Amino acid sequence: MIRGLFYWFIGSLASFLWGSILFITSPFIRRREEFFHNGVRLWATFLLRILCGVRFDVQGLENLDKGRSYIIVSNHRSYTDILVGNATLPIQFRWLAKKSLFKIPIIGWAMHFAGYIPIVRERAVSASRSLQRTANVLRSGISVWIFPEGTRTPELKLGAFKRGAFRLARETGTPLLPVVFSGTDKIFIKPYRIKPQEVRVRVLQPINPQEYGQDGVNERAVEGQLMETAREIIQRSYDACASRSS
Numbered sequence: 132m133i134r135g136l137f138y139w140f141i142g143s144l145a146s147f148l149w150g151s152i153l154f155i156t157s158p159f160i161r162r163r164e165e166f167f168h169n170g171v172r173l174w175a176t177f178l179l180r181i182l183c184g185v186r187f188d189v190q191g192l193e194n195l196d197k198g199r200s201y202i203i204v205s206n207h208r209s210y211t212d213i214l215v216g217n218a219t220l221p222i223q224f225r226w227l228a229k230k231s232l233f234k235i236p237i238i239g240w241a242m243h244f245a246g247y248i249p250i251v252r253e254r255a256v257s258a259s260r261s262l263q264r265t266a267n268v269l270r271s272g273i274s275v276w277i278f279p280e281g282t283r284t285p286e287l288k289l290g291a292f293k294r295g296a297f298r299l300a301r302e303t304g305t306p307l308l309p310v311v312f313s314g315t316d317k318i319f320i321k322p323y324r325i326k327p328q329e330v331r332v333r334v335l336q337p338i339n340p341q342e343y344g345q346d347g348v349n350e351r352a353v354e355g356q357l358m359e360t361a362r363e364i365i366q367r368s369y370d371a372c373a374s375r376s377s
Contacts, residue, residue: 164246184327191334313372
């Protein structure tokens with residue numbers, strides 16, 4: 132309870148101060164989106180490591196080629212997944228996130244200036260425009276992170292995947308980078324009760340979409356193959372992580 136109250140008080144104060152520093156200094160920075168993303172990464176690390184007492188067990192960073200872009204796809208267990216992703220992956224990437232998150236004071240503004248991409252899933256036109264903007268980010272050499280389940284699934288089995296990320300992979304030829312979170316849903320027992328946890332993050336082998344679609348397979352089938360491959364290996368890795376913690 133005390134840690135939870137400390138988190139919300141100090142976290143809110145730190146967020147305001149850190150956000151103010153970023154906004155004040157940003158006009159003098161040439162690569163503003165990269166600058167804000169790095170700022171968000173430091174902020175997320177402070178919240179998790181210092182205030183929540185989270186310990187990271189990260190494996191698979193050798194699968195990252197920092198010289199290229201990826202479509203990062205991961206399971207989505209908790210609101211803290213975004214913080215964990217920012218704190219643990221040492222590359223430039225942009226989140227594809229719900230538009231409502233961009234309306235949160237300080238946090239939403241930082242997401243906007245960091246170049247993160249809002250999406251309204253219920254509106255086909257908005258979703259299509261967001262995916263087009265995402266494709267442009269990929270072509271510029273920056274990775275994007277998408278939760279293919281579309282919402283949080285704090286169950287042992289992953290929810291159904293949506294096609295957006297896999298259509299992007301097929302259309303742009305960008306490799307998919309599967310990432311697995313385990314333990315993120317156990318940090319906050321209740322809004323004001325925090326339990327220090329070891330959070331496991333696994334960066335898996337990239338999936339090359341150009342290796343799919345041979346022998347005249349149609350585009351939708353290719354997307355389905357990519358989707359099932361990603362879901363299967365993320366589920367397998369999550370099961371391995373969960374069995375270690377049980």
